[in-house]
Amino acid sequence: MKVTEKDVAYVADLANLELTGEERRGMLRDLNSILDYIDLLNELDTSDVPPMAQVSDRYGANESKQGSERFAYASREDVLEGLRKSLPHEDALANASDADEQFFRVPKVIER
């Protein structure tokens, strides 16, 4: 077994999930079964293969350029409201479950 109960607790913590006891047991079983299957990848020698993070680096607008220069079209001037107006305050807060007129409200972060 690759993943232990301790791992499940640790990863749930990283992912900001609590999970019930039953969910943790299910996760232990499912993650191990999926990771066993994923082991298939170890059949491949990839020591000389570069990783591919995204597809866009295969169609840069300017093929003669290298690296990020190829994506010049994807960047813009860093100016305020460069693409569109910012959302009005009211609209940006409208979906929050707790907000005043200015801010999102959350439970206390710092104990004194």
Added chain:
Amino acid sequence: MDLTSLTIDAARSAIQERQTTALALAEAHYARIQKEDGAIGAFLTLSKERALEQADRIDRIAAEGKPLPALAGVPVGIKDVMSTRGVRTTAGSKILEKYIPPYDCTAVARMEAAGAMVLGKLNCDEFAMGSSNENSAYHPVRNPRDLNRVPGGSSGGSAAAVAAGMAVATLGSDTGGSIRQPASFCGVVGLMPTYGRVSRYGLIAFASSLDHIGPLTKTVKDAATVLRTIAGRDPMDSTSADVPVPDFVAELNKPIRGLRLGVAKEYFAEGLDDEVRQAVESAIDKLKGLGCEIVPVSLPHTPYAIPTYYLIATAEASSNLARYDGVRYSHRARGAKTLAEMYRRSRDEGFGAEVKRRIMLGTYALSAGYYDAYYLKAQKVRTLLTRDFDEAFGKVDAIVTPTSPTAAFRLGEKTNDPLAMYLADIYTVTADLAGIPGISIPCGETKETLPIGLQILGKHFGESTILRVAQMYAQS
């Protein structure tokens, strides 16, 4: 005239020629939804006010005798992962049950600018994670061809709505097969464009290096019409490509004689249902008869696609879904004493089992000590999978495969075995990983009259070619 059986062009011309009105079309489709959707469950939210306003706009243009835009008066549905200003957008999740987006997804805005009427938002697997639509936090969608079967997923509502005549066209999203596989299960056309062809601005992110928006339609021509409408560079999405958009509709009728079509043995291996194999093989024979040259190709890394996909997609998802923290727009648990407790309990209450499973897998694959063994390894195999296609497309213009190894399965058949469910995407995920376009079109039925799908894969930005092949096949 049966208003719910029209194609895009037929609907638009009928309005232009004053044989009907956009209002009548909208009402006929709402009536159909009222009658059929109780059993199917394709819609999550209706946006009647918005649709009728658009109908009014179109009818006024028609009354003035002015030319109508390409999608004028076309009743469409939008998968509920695309933001619609003022219309609830849930991503099929309880965590966004009350979310009303303050802006429109670019693809939706372009559809409406071309005259489409948005009837409502379509059910899907939660955050587009699933292959059967059974992961919707609201209710499953049932396949209109057999209500005991799944419609496929994750764009199950999008496929079912078209199949049941509740919308002329819909938008879906495809991260591992989520447009093509449900199109195949429901007997409609589903097109995943090249990565970067269509802006994802306003699409609720699942796995950003894999997410695509595309159409589900009754005909190949309709798919070309919708793609032409939504494609092209959008400054709001830095991954949308600055590549010219051809007139996909005009290019449909170019001859296909002499095109080289690849057939990869890896897509006809163990696990492929016999009836599906026979239907796809006879489709390939038919394409040969239409003048295409059939060329054997090899995509040797195909067996590694599913494990690669489930590492990359879940890793990206674990990061993308971190934003649902109960602060700005998602569900917030009541009574938490601290911020950390509020985050956890909100996410625990808001996310369903499959979403939690994928967040856990993705977080694990990215965590210290496992990154190289899992995430980096998967990125390297992604390179190998992409090279397979590069090599094959050196010899052929398109590749034909089955869309899915089986026809639609029964509800509940795979829900207890996540791995078995993942394998339903075995023929579709590789195209997402490589970023190439693919289309699924109907190519026959099983003995139980369930639809079978033929998948045609193309080169990057080669949608015209796969649409032409699909069109010729469908017309012959």
